[in-house]
Amino acid sequence: MSNENNTTQATETAQFPSNVLPKNIDKLTAYSSAKSEKLTGTTWLNANESPYTRAYELSRTEFNRYPDPQPESVINAYSAYVGLSAKQVVMTRGADEGIELLVRTFCTPSQDSIALFAPTYGMYKVTADTHNVAINALSQEVLQQSDVSDIVAQIGDSKLVFICNPNNPTGAMVSTQKIAAIATQLQDKAIVVVDEAYIEFCPEQSAVSLINDFNNLVVLRTLSKAFALAGLRTGFTLASEALLAPFRKVLAPYPVASVVADIAAQALSTSNIVSMRRQVGILNALKQRLSQWLQQSAAVNKVLSGEGNFVTLQLHDKSAITRAYERGLVMRPFTLYGQDNWLRISIGSEQELSEVKAWLDSLTNDNQ
Template structure:
C-alpha cells in the first residue's frame, strides 16, 4: 500500500494543468545522478546538480569565502559569472590575465601558489575565446594552489580532449563544472553539474536550497539521458558548422582574425569598428555577442554556431556589411 503523504502541505488533489507536479521533487536528484554516474564513469557521490552551473559557482564562493575578507582568482577574458558571484557575496576578485593567445601565463602556478585566494576559476574551453587551456598548466596549478581549482567545462563536449572528471581521484581540491545547456541543447531547463570529491559534494548539498531542481527539469533531464545516443550526431553537425564558419569568415574583407575554437562559437576580430558590425547585424535580425570591452578582445564579436541556414544568413549579412563599408570608404 502506498504511503499517505501528509507532511509537506502539498495539494493532495493534484495539479492545475495537464501534468501532475503536486509533490515536491527528489531533493537529491538520485535518478539523474545514477544515470550521469554511468555516463561519466564517476560515482553518484561525486555529483552535485544545480539550477544551471551558475548556482554551483555561487555556492562554491559562499562555501569557501568569508564575505569582506576572502578572494577568488579569475583569468580574464573569461566567463563573467565568476566575478558576479564574488560581488554578490562581498568577495574580492584577483585577476590573472591570460596571454595574448589566451593561455595561462608561464608564471601562473607560481603566482597562485603565493596567493591566499580560496578559489581559482579556469574556464576550458574558455568563454569568450573558445580555446582549451593547456592541460599541463592546469595540472601544475592543481599541484601547487592551496585552494579549490574549478575547471569550467561548459563547452568540453565540443573539444577533443579528455574531461578533467577523469582526474577527480587524483586531485581532491578539483571541481569540474559541466552543463546541459550547450551540447545537450537544454539551456531552457537550467541544469548544471559540479563533479568533485564526495566530501566537497556533501558540503554543497548541505547549503543548497532543498528543492533546487524542479520535478519537470528532472523528468526532462532523465529523458535526455535516455536518448544520449543522439548527442554524437548533434555534436558532429555543430562541429561541421564551426569548421565551415572558420573557413569562410577569414575570406571576408572586414574580418581580421578568427581565433581557434574548441567550443560551439568563434571569437572573431574585425578590421572595422566591431560595434558598428554588431549594430548592423542586429539591424538585419542577427544577434551576436559584443566582446570588444573584454581584456584582449578589442574589435571582437563572439559568434555562436547556428543551423546551416543561420550560418549562411550570418555570412551573407557580414558580406553585405563589408560591401557597405567599402562603398563608404570610396565615397570619403
C-alpha cells in the same frame, strides 16, 4: 497633480534606504546575459544555444508533493555518463548555481578572494561581488603562457581558482596536465574549479578524469549547450565526496523541480547521448566552415582559434554589428583587450550560418 510631480514621486518611491542595502550590493554591476538585452531579430546567434530541439514527455501530472532534492535517476545517469560515482555528482540549477554555492560554501566574506583569468565568463566576478569576496583578476595570457609555479604564485592566497575550459569568450584551452599541476601545487591551499560548459565539443580534454586524484578539484557541467537544454537550467557539480559534503549543506532544500528532473533523465538516455554527439560533430564541422569564411573576409581583423560552439572575432569596423541587426542577425558584441569591436558568433544551423555569410558578403561588397 501635474505629470512632473508624478514623475518626482515615482523617483522618490524607487529609492531604497541606503542604510539597509549592503555597500557591495549597492555597487554591484549585474551580469548582462545575452537574453537580458532587449533585441529584435530573426536569426539568434548570441547566446551559444544549440539550434537543435527535441520533444520530451512528462511522466507525471501531479505536482502536490515536493520533488526529490537530488533525483536518483538523473544522478545515476549523469554519473554513468562522466564515469564517476553517484556520490561525486550534485545536480544544480544550471552551472551558475554551482558557481554561487562554491563561493558561498568556501569563501568568507570580506576576507577571502577568488582568482580568475580574464577575459572569461562574467558570473565568477558577479558572484564574488555579490558575496563580498575579493577578486584576484589574472589574465588569460598568464594562464596560457606562464609556467605553473608562476601561475600559483600569482594566485596567492585565493581560496577558489576558476578556469573556464574551453574559455568563454576566447575558446582557449588549458591542458589537463597543466590543470593537474596547478591542483598539485594548490593542495590544502585552494580549490581549482574547472568550468566545462562547452567540453562536449572537445570531450577528450575534460578534467573529470582528474577528480579521483585530487580532493581540491571541482568540475562544473551543464545540459545547456551540447545537450540543447538551455531552457531547462540544469547543471552538475562534480568533485570528491569529501569536498561535496560541505557543499551539500548549503544546497536549497528542493533545488530540482520534478519536471526538470524528468526531462534531464530522458536527455541522458543512451540514445539521446548518441544523438547529442552526432549533433556536436555537425556543429564542429559548421564551425570550421564559419571560421574559414571569417578568415577570408576583408571585414574581419582577427579570428580567435579555440574550442566550443562559438567563434570570437575582431571586426575592422564595429558599425558592421549595426548592419547585422538591420538584417535581423543577432550576435554578441564584446569589449576585449580594451577594444570594443569584438563579436562572438554562436554556431547555429546551416541555414542560420548562411545568414552570417550573407552579412559578411554585404560588408565586403560595400567596401569594393
